[in-house]
Amino acid sequence: MRVLLADDQDLVRAGFRIILDTAPDVVVVGEARDGLEAVAAAAATRPDVIVMDVEMPGVDGIEATRRILEAASPGGPAVLVLTTFGRGEYLFRALRAGASGFLLKTSSPEDLIAAVAVVHRGDALLAPELTRSVVSAALADAAASPIVPSPRLAALTEREREVLDRMAAGRSNAEIARELYLGEATVKTHVSNVLAKLDLRDRTAAVVFAYENGVVVPGDAVR
Structure with a gap:
């Protein structure tokens, strides 16, 4: 490196x-x-x-x-x-x-x-x-202006949306796999698909995107 x-x-x-x-x-x-x-x-x-x-x-x-x-x-x-x-x-x-x-x-x-x-x-x-x-x-940033969800969210499948929810909640691939009863390799594929469809560079960007677009709200339970 x-x-x-x-x-x-x-x-x-x-x-x-x-x-x-x-x-x-x-x-x-x-x-x-x-x-x-x-x-x-x-x-x-x-x-x-x-x-x-x-x-x-x-x-x-x-x-x-x-x-x-x-x-x-x-x-x-x-x-x-x-x-x-x-x-x-x-x-x-x-x-x-x-x-x-x-x-x-x-x-x-x-x-x-x-x-x-x-x-x-x-x-x-x-x-x-x-x-x-x-x-x-x-939260302070979101309160300053109404949230208008990105149209890119429509490209996600229901499973990819579930994975994004958990990424935003800070779950690791292993934790997501356990919660969704999936293999870690499958979760990794879903994560890659989410990043590609939302045009994001990594998981950190996905977390920011999720909060900015109202996908998750701090304090809410993961769906």
Whole structure:
């Protein structure tokens, strides 16, 4: 896995590099001190995963994420946002910009290595302690304007809609398989179909889509 590090603090970047260098299947291909450098470095190094800070001088990590992913070809980099801040508006803005995961800098080195692997394989990752903040931000955003469900939802089969409901509730493929009495390989196929039909890059984007389009409402039981 080719990893790009973007953080305005030299010691933080050095620490991340030392941690990731211990993983046999990870190579750090570049570093950036701000958002503009991150955008340029992503184009130059073509990383698989970008570990992105939020608060950086000039262009912040959220805007850098948006620019990088808009310019990326299909199968482009996954962005893992690492920050000391757990504010809901940061989280939701980052996810809407296309970030695949969010992790606090207080997480362990093992958590960082695992998180890079998770987003690299296309799964969503959100630190459990941040989920409430994301849901609160999603509710505030939804309250600001009426929800108009996307017409793309009509393309989903009933089973795919059930899978989307559970993805939005944070269920893993194994958990979805148990709840719907399906094999994990079948669930994986349904997840891929959902992402393709809704034109979404990964499970994190599916969660944001589900909340923005009224598919699920925090507090409701999964259908």
